[in-house]
Amino acid sequence: xxxxxxxxxxxxxxxxxxxxxxxxxxxxxxxxxxxxxxxxxxxxxxxxxxxxxxxxxxxxxxxxxxxxxxxxxxxxxxxxxxxxxxxxxxxxxxxxxxxxxxxxxxxxxxxxxxxxxxxxxxxxxxxxxxxxxxxxxxxxxxxxxxxxxxxxxxxxxxxxxxxxxxxxxxxxxxxxxxxxxxxxxxxxxxxxxxxxxxxxxxxxxxxxxxxxxxxxxxxxxxxxxxxxxxxxxxxxxxxxxxxxxxxxxxxxxxxxxxxxxxxxxxxxxxxxxxxxxxxxxxxxxxxxxxxxxxxxxxxxxxxxxxxxxxxxxxxxxxxxxxxxxxxxxxxxxxx
Numbered sequence: 001x002x003x004x005x006x007x008x009x010x011x012x013x014x015x016x017x018x019x020x021x022x023x024x025x026x027x028x029x030x031x032x033x034x035x036x037x038x039x040x041x042x043x044x045x046x047x048x049x050x051x052x053x054x055x056x057x058x059x060x061x062x063x064x065x066x067x068x069x070x071x072x073x074x075x076x077x078x079x080x081x082x083x084x085x086x087x088x089x090x091x092x093x094x095x096x097x098x099x100x101x102x103x104x105x106x107x108x109x110x111x112x113x114x115x116x117x118x119x120x121x122x123x124x125x126x127x128x129x130x131x132x133x134x135x136x137x138x139x140x141x142x143x144x145x146x147x148x149x150x151x152x153x154x155x156x157x158x159x160x161x162x163x164x165x166x167x168x169x170x171x172x173x174x175x176x177x178x179x180x181x182x183x184x185x186x187x188x189x190x191x192x193x194x195x196x197x198x199x200x201x202x203x204x205x206x207x208x209x210x211x212x213x214x215x216x217x218x219x220x221x222x223x224x225x226x227x228x229x230x231x232x233x234x235x236x237x238x239x240x241x242x243x244x245x246x247x248x249x250x251x252x253x254x255x256x257x258x259x260x261x262x263x264x265x266x267x268x269x270x271x272x273x274x275x276x277x278x279x280x281x282x283x284x285x286x287x288x289x290x291x292x293x294x295x296x297x298x299x300x301x302x303x304x305x306x307x308x309x310x311x312x313x314x315x316x317x318x319x320x321x322x323x324x325x326x327x328x329x330x331x332x333x334x335x
Contacts, residue, residue, distance in 0.1 A: 003084030194233035279313025
């Protein structure tokens with residue numbers, strides 16, 4: 001791939017797309033992403049080897065939720081290299097790691113870990129190192145979710161403890177390192193802090209699924225961390241999902257109708273606005289109804305989730321079908 005393009009139109013389209021990405025980050029209006037993607041598609045039609053067009057196509061596809069396409073873009077750059085290299089390849093590797101993390105299953109979390117660690121090993125950029133640590137904190141937190149909640153064993157128990165420890169370790173390192181970083185945009189500083197707090201909230205939340213001691217207190221602390229993330233970086237669809245998931249757990253363990261309502265308020269905001277018809281949010285709404293004993297409402301949302309293509313749903317067929325079976329048998333089993 002090449003750093004410069006002979007096509008003035010491709011250059012201008014990419015510049016306009018970058019402006020739309022910035023507007024999305026300020027407003028969370030997905031229409032800016034759709035405009036950016038259209039401009040980048042046009043730029044690629046004019047010059048398919050223009051690295052900025054390929055790179056920002058990956059960025060936009062990740063933000064929209066077309067994660068497989070994002071991964072392909074970043075891997076293509078890393079495989080081919082760049083003549084003149086305006087984009088540092090470690091930056092591409094970091095974005096690849098983020099997209100792999102956004103696939104959420106253990107296979108992809110393992111790949112994300114490899115890429116984040118490679119960034120830490122190869123870059124001397126302190127900001128990129130801080131971002132990679134924050135990404136690892138989230139990766140280890142998400143990794144706590146077992147592939148099959150009905151088939152846990154001693155290995156999974158040991159893994160849970162290790163992942164919980166590593167997630168907290170990397171989130172604490174991120175926040176400590178961030179204090180030493182000067183001259184970075186305040187918006188980016190807030191986003192990194194939000195990522196670390198999101199990781200802390202997730203790590204605590206998933207830990208309580210299999211560790212009952214002080215469960216409710218830990219869930220309330222998880223909620224505090226997720227709220228801090230939301231205050232720093234509002235209306236992020238992933239953190240908003242986590243807020244809903246945390247309230248769902250509190251609703252179940254504290255027998256709190258108010259928390260179930262808060263759960264569905266956050267997840268509904270994702271489904272209706274932040275990431276329309278997002279499969280995982282539909283699944284979580286269905287699960288919240290099921291464990292509350294509202295089985296018909298649960299089935300309606302779970303069937304909507306199952307109708308979403310697996311690659312865009314971010315929750316596997318095994319888990320969705322398990323929830324449907326439990327709802328059909330009128331079970332409130334958790335998890």
